[in-house]
Amino acid sequence: MIEIRHVNKSFQGQQAIHDLNLTLPAGELSVLIGSSGSGKSTTLKMLNRLIEPDSGSILLAGEDIRRQSPDSLRRRIGYAIQSVGLFPHWTVEQNIAAVPQLLKWPKSRIQDRVTELLTLLQLPPAQYRQRYPHQLSGGQQQRVGVARALAADPDVLLMDEPFGALDPITRHTLQQELIRIQALSGKTIVLVTHDIDEALLLGQHIVLMEHGRIAQQGKAQDLLLHPASDFVRHFVGQSDTGIRLLGLGKVGERVRQGQASGEPIRADRNLREALSLFVTRQVTCLPVVDEHGQASGVLHFNDLLGAAA
Template sequence: MIELKGLTKRYAGKSVVDDISLTLEDGEFGVLIGPSGCGKSTTLKMINRLIPASGGQILLNGDDVADLPVEQLRRRIGYAIQSTGLFPHWDVARNIATVPQLLKWPKSRIDDRVDELMALFHLDPAEFRGKYPHQLSGGQAQRVGVARALAADPEVLLMDEPFGAVDPLTREVLQAEMKRVHQQTGKTIVFVTHDMDEALSLATRIALLNQGRLVQYDRPIELMVEPADDFVREFIGQADLGLKLLSRRWVHQYQREARLQQTETLDSLHAHGWLIDDQGRPSALAGARLDDADAITRVKPEWIATPEMSMKEALSRMVWYRVMVLPVVDDAGKLIGEVGMQGVMGMQDEPEGALS
């Protein structure tokens, strides 16, 4: 979908982007990251020609962006920025509809698209359609900004540090929302950040830049386990590398069959086994506490795992609730397996599909 060939940008004879070449396939989530001044935002802005390139070539789905009329190019590319850029005198619905209105879509089509995107970003149209930007929280405004960027169904979405101005809790929620939206829409996304944890959480491909040059372009797992040099190793950070690895591995890759106890009472539970209710949901577990191997533990909603949960989050729940295993449940809450400390510790052996 996007190909950069020897992309270069010079100011006063100095290269701020120096001969970058990379390819991002259709539907991938690419992250540009690096220290301040490394050229990541400049690279992003050259893709939609907000900044003209000094050299090299940018292809969008095979088309050279330099040959496209700028209006046509920007209709094919959505753009979301840190400050959202919402028009303060327009309500949420009109802000989202900005580009479709410029394209002269029929009103009914615009209304349907606005409602569709508001639902996608968990913004109730009945509550938010008529609100103005000053009436929104930072997270809500950012959702509206991304929805506006997607309104005309562009081929590519560019995002320039979109979550950098929100608090850590809101940022984590927005990251989860962005992963969900990416999975549901299949859009090709190019995302700029300075936060390695954010990059590892979101990306299918990461481009690490330094002083205008591309140092390494890889999938997140490969970036961590096979860093190109000491700069990459130091930028990723070694102190919590194990936890970073766990953030890119999923419960479904390590879950095993749960052992059920054929009993209806807590008192008769023994050894290691699960007690389930009449709907197949886990209710208690024997022999799994870190501090008491004989204890019977009632299942709490807070430490239930799902197949799509990261192993980092699963491990965190095990440690916090002091249990050796977690129940893995489906969308209906039915027990479908378990995941435990033993699985976490066995992660030196890469399971099939871990490098995803």
């Protein structure tokens, strides 16, 4: 668990963070979202002491982080920064290996870990491990940044817009991968984004910031169905609320017995994707399969209603 208590931070007389109180549950993926300049990156950087608060305290697993050296803290906490920040004169392999090197892992273990992470992030190891950052596209650099943060398998992972420079397909793949990693490992992840759809998809706990304060926090449904202010309502997108609610529900939750023809949809897809299929195919019933491709029933257009409840 991460606890932020009465934290204030000013830069050159301008207050960036106002009396911030925030608890981020252990083993969950929390998302910090808000407009540009609302204090998301500053909050994240205070968690690993890249920035020190002016007042207040931050506890990690019950211990004040000021009692740990910034070095040892950064070995425990993986951090993928907004601007990527790879070491330009180090190869991809050396960049990813930075923290394992500090931890004095044996060479062969480091090599295996680099291979594993490059594969996970869809950068074929043979092709990429010896390249330098300037020989990579922006999105590839960003993936190396994520691999570096994951390298030493830290309990806590801080990610500042890690998928910002990726095309929608790679972005979708890595979002799904992050959900999988988080579910398997039970890591505590704090992710910053200003993409509301990314926040709703990934965030088990969502914190919406406004001018260095919390505008609202809670689950996706809380923000969509019970916005605490006009700012929140506007931010989560008034007109698309229904569509976004559908995005939170899974096809499998609405499946019924029956048979239908046509290309099936997987039960683990969300209802927003199902809606899109109903419209593009001009049908009112879709066959559903499980993750092994086994038929598991049908989804009726009418059953989308009620998904928001």
